[in-house]
Amino acid sequence: MNAQDIFNRLVEKHGDAVSDFRAGDLDPCCFVQPWSWPEVARTLRDDPQLRFDFLDCVTGVDWPDKGQIHVVFHLFSYVHKHAFVVKAALDRADPVLPSVVPVWSVANWQERECYDLLGVIFEGHPDLRRVLLPPDWEGYPLRKDYEESDDYHGIPTTRPVPLELLKSPPAAKPS
Amino acid sequence: MSEYVFANQLDEEMTLNMGPHHPSTHGVLRFVIESDGEIIRRAVPDVGYLHRSIEKIGERCTYPGYMPYTDRVDYLAAMFANEAWASACEKLMGIEVPKRAQYLRVISCELNRIASHMIALGAMAMDVGAVTPFPWTLREREYINDFIEELCGARLTYNYHRIGGVSFDLPAGWREKVTKWLDHFGPIMEEFDRLITYNEIYVNRLGNVCVITKDVAIDYGLVGPNLRASGFKWDLRKDMPYGAYPDFEFDVPVGQGLKGAVGDCWDRFYVRVEECKQSARIVRQALEKIDAHPEGDIVGKLPKKMRPSAEAYARIESARGDMGCYVVGNGKEEPYRCRFRTGSYNATGIIEPMSRGIFIADLVALIASLDVVAPEIDR
Numbered sequence: 001m002n003a004q005d006i007f008n009r010l011v012e013k014h015g016d017a018v019s020d021f022r023a024g025d026l027d028p029c030c031f032v033q034p035w036s037w038p039e040v041a042r043t044l045r046d047d048p049q050l051r052f053d054f055l056d057c058v059t060g061v062d063w064p065d066k067g068q069i070h071v072v073f074h075l076f077s078y079v080h081k082h083a084f085v086v087k088a089a090l091d092r093a094d095p096v097l098p099s100v101v102p103v104w105s106v107a108n109w110q111e112r113e114c115y116d117l118l119g120v121i122f123e124g125h126p127d128l129r130r131v132l133l134p135p136d137w138e139g140y141p142l143r144k145d146y147e148e149s150d151d152y153h154g155i156p157t158t159r160p161v162p163l164e165l166l167k168s169p170p171a172a173k174p175s
Numbered sequence: 176m177s178e179y180v181f182a183n184q185l186d187e188e189m190t191l192n193m194g195p196h197h198p199s200t201h202g203v204l205r206f207v208i209e210s211d212g213e214i215i216r217r218a219v220p221d222v223g224y225l226h227r228s229i230e231k232i233g234e235r236c237t238y239p240g241y242m243p244y245t246d247r248v249d250y251l252a253a254m255f256a257n258e259a260w261a262s263a264c265e266k267l268m269g270i271e272v273p274k275r276a277q278y279l280r281v282i283s284c285e286l287n288r289i290a291s292h293m294i295a296l297g298a299m300a301m302d303v304g305a306v307t308p309f310p311w312t313l314r315e316r317e318y319i320n321d322f323i324e325e326l327c328g329a330r331l332t333y334n335y336h337r338i339g340g341v342s343f344d345l346p347a348g349w350r351e352k353v354t355k356w357l358d359h360f361g362p363i364m365e366e367f368d369r370l371i372t373y374n375e376i377y378v379n380r381l382g383n384v385c386v387i388t389k390d391v392a393i394d395y396g397l398v399g400p401n402l403r404a405s406g407f408k409w410d411l412r413k414d415m416p417y418g419a420y421p422d423f424e425f426d427v428p429v430g431q432g433l434k435g436a437v438g439d440c441w442d443r444f445y446v447r448v449e450e451c452k453q454s455a456r457i458v459r460q461a462l463e464k465i466d467a468h469p470e471g472d473i474v475g476k477l478p479k480k481m482r483p484s485a486e487a488y489a490r491i492e493s494a495r496g497d498m499g500c501y502v503v504g505n506g507k508e509e510p511y512r513c514r515f516r517t518g519s520y521n522a523t524g525i526i527e528p529m530s531r532g533i534f535i536a537d538l539v540a541l542i543a544s545l546d547v548v549a550p551e552i553d554r
Contacts, residue, residue, distance in 0.1 A: 026266060026487045053393050057488070057499045057516040074488050074499065074516075078393065078409060085488070106396030109524035110516075117230070132223040132553055141231050142512075 001049060003028030006084050009050060013043050018086075027074070029085035034097050037088055041103045044075060044086070051079040055100070058110035060118035062092070062143045069095045069143075071120055090120065099125040117142040187211055191535075195224050201298060201542065202549025206526075210535060218530035218538055220523050225553040233513035238264050238481045238504075239338055241513070246332035248515050249551040251294055254280075254287040255493030256515065257336035259500040262417065263489035263513075264338045264481075267502050271475045275468035276340035277419035282461045283326065283335055285454040286353075289360075290319040291494035292400075292447045292454075299444060299543035300371050303380055303536075308371045315363060318356050325349060338481070340474035350462050357459050364452055372448050381444060382435030385529055385541040392438065395528075396521035399496015401545055404430035404446040405438035411492040423460045425453045440537075440544040447546070482506050495519050495546055519551040 001009070007021045007030050017036035022029050032040050044052040057074040066089075073086045088097055099122035100107045111122040112131040119140035122128055130137065139146050148157050189212075194205035203224035209216040229248060233241050241260065248256035258280060265272060272280075297312030320330045325346050327335040335342055371377050387397065392405040402409060410427040412420040428449030430442030483504035490499045496518035505511040522545040530538055 026485055055396060056490070056497075057501060057514070059501050059512070059514045059516075061503055061512045072501070074501070078407070081414065104396070105394045105528075106521055106524065109520060110396075113520070130223075132226040134223070141228055 001080060001082055003084060006050060006082070009047065010040060010043065013047070014040055025085075027083065027085045029072075029087055031087050031089055034088045034090060037086075038098050038100055038103065040086070041100045044084070045103055049080075050077065052077045052084065054078055055104035055106050055110065056083075058107065058114050060114045060120050060142065062118060064092065064144050067092045069118060069120060071095075071097055071114060095120045096123055097121070098123050099128075101125055116140075119143065188216065193218075193538075194221075201547060204523075204542075204547070204549045204552070206538070208530075208535065208538070213534050213536075215530050215533055215535055215538060217527055220526050222523060222549070222552050225550045227550075227554065229554045230512070230514055233510055235509060237508045238510060241510070242337065243332065243334045245515075246334055247550065248517065248554055249493070249495065249519075249548055250331055251548055252287050252291040252494040253331060253333045254284045254335065255491060255498055257333060258284060259489060259491050259493070259498045259515065260513075261336045261338050262491055263487050263500040263502045266489050267483045267485055267487040267504060268338075268478055268481060270339045270477060272340055272418070273468070273472045273475050274419065275344075275465065275470070276473045276475070278461050278465045278468065279341045279344070279473060280336060281419050281423070282353075282458055282465070283323065283333070283341070285457045285461070286319050286322060287333075288454045288494045289451050290316045290323075292451050293319075295494075295543075295546040296367075296371075296444065296447055296451075299540075299546075300377070302539050302543040303377075305371055305374075305377060308367065311363075311367065311370070315360065322349070322353055322356070325352075337474055339477050342473075344471055344473050345465070350465075353458065354462060357455050360455055361452075364448065364455075368448065372445060378434045378441060381441035381540060381544070382439055384435075384440045384537050385533060385544070386436045387438045387525070387529065389438065391525075395525040397496070397525060397545075398498075398518045398521065399492065399494070400446045400450060401443060401496060401518070401522055403428065404443040406430050406432070406442075411490060411497055415490075417491065419461070422464065423457045425457050428453065440540045443544040443546075480508075482508055493518065495522075495548065495551060515554055517551045517554065519545075519547040519549075520554075522547050523552050 010018045017033045017040055018030050020031040044050050052075040054076045056076045059072040061070045068089045069092050071088045076083045099111055111125055114120050115128055116130045116132050189210050191208040193208055195203045205221040206218045208218045229244055232244055245256040245260040246253040293312035293316040297309035300308040324330045327333050327343055387405050389405045389407045392402050406429055408427055408429045413427050428446050430437050430446055434441045484506035486503040488501045490497055499516035501514040502510050503512040
């Protein structure tokens with residue numbers, strides 16, 4: 001199926017829950033209402049014409065100027081060899097999205113990474129912990145307004161520029 | 176990274192720590208194991224020791240300037256991260272890659288695939304107690320490292336691919352050297368089969384251990400050799416061909432359960448062994464056919480300014496399976512967001528559910544057979 005047919009199929013089943021189809025993009029995508037996402041995901045996986053059995057990639061993209069975080073789901077069907085992209089636009093101040101771990105088990109680790117690096121809360125996730133960063137890390141590094149703290153447990157996070165070190169006068173030789 | 180505290184610690188249960196500096200964890204990877212004697216209740220992977228935030232670094236580099244960083248996504252198979260990044264940028268900006276550059280990409284990637292599988296196979300054999308194959312495989316890998324060094328100047332972090340092509344053409348006399356090595360590599364793989372693949376002790380050790388069925392493999396997002404070992408014939412090079420792959424003849428090996436159930440640890444070993452042989456076939460064909468395309472035509476026509484404002488997702492078949500690269504551009508010289516979706520990351524996610532009820536010794540076999548590489552998990 002091509003992307004337009006996939007989108008039409010979703011509209012047929014879920015009506016307003018999916019919208020804003022972008023056929024002109026390199027990877028055609030549509031937006032989904034965050035609270036309908038698990039049902040839409042189930043349709044995407046189980047509908048015999050869609051059969052998206054592989055959740056390829058879960059990415060979060062921060063858009064401060066829109067006040068949103070987009071969670072991007074790249075889907076692929078091994079059965080029909082077609083791909084589709086679903087996005088969910090979340091409020092940046094309170095990014096919450098229902099988890100799709102019951103639909104695709106791979107979402108478990110993918111969503112954890114998105115939580116870890118962008119702070120998106122996946123409701124209903126069985127094990128939403130930090131995965132790549134330490135549990136006491138502050139902030140979400142892939143947000144655009146993230147500012148790195150100067151040190152982590154006394155370990156400095158920045159180093160002097162090596163070229164600056166060369167400019168300083170050489171240390172006096174021990175006599 | 177986290178400290179994991181188990182809720183109900185009964186008297187009979189032990190909480191063991193494995194890693195992060197355990198030889199069988201392939202890099203820096205830690206497991207917290209809750210076990211009842213030798214039987215694992217569950218093993219929780221604790222990753223992130225090698226996290227360098229490559230995706231954040233990408234937001235500060237220009238599109239071509241990010242290429243050397245992609246080497247660090249997976250140091251055993253750096254060509255593929257190069258290729259994934261290049262493919263994503265080419266798709267984003269609509270750049271055509273000349274045929275000769277596509278051939279060079281195939282040659283470099285397939286050589287790198289053999290080198291990466293050599294480590295995977297040797298290390299897996301060593302993890303379960305067979306020490307001899309490891310130096311054998313390292314020796315073959317060393318030849319490949321030398322070839323690639325001659326091709327692009329680096330042994331591990333290649334930085335060979337460019338957006339729109341590759342950086343160097345074949346050096347003089349290189350083709351003869353590689354062909355000679357391929358002649359030697361065929362018999363070596365047969366010997367390797369006799370040494371370890373079909374070795375009865377090894378077969379008994381790995382057959383029927385940690386069976387991952389096809390449906391579970393797809394559900395947990397396993398890709399590449401791990402997915403094929405579960406009996407699912409899927410290879411991006413064959414099923415959704417990219418680059419020059421349609422020009423070559425090769426087979427896609429799948430796990431058949433020859434020594435146990437389909438999708439056991441032995442199948443994952445076997446698939447990688449067979450893939451090495453197929454990669455050698457591809458390299459040989461590519462070296463024969465490359466001269467049909469004019470020498471020196473290795474970089475396509477690039478736009479003057481790389482400032483795309485669109486987004487693209489490209490997938491390639493890396494040594495650890497389907498690798499996805501997602502790029503968002505917003506009209507600036509630096510990408511707005513870049514993302515690598517790697518095979519090892521998903522494969523680490525399946526270790527916890529698979530570890531329930533297996534022996535501690537089999538956990539080592541499971542980790543090794545999934546061929547997870549710590550930098551590719553953590554990025």
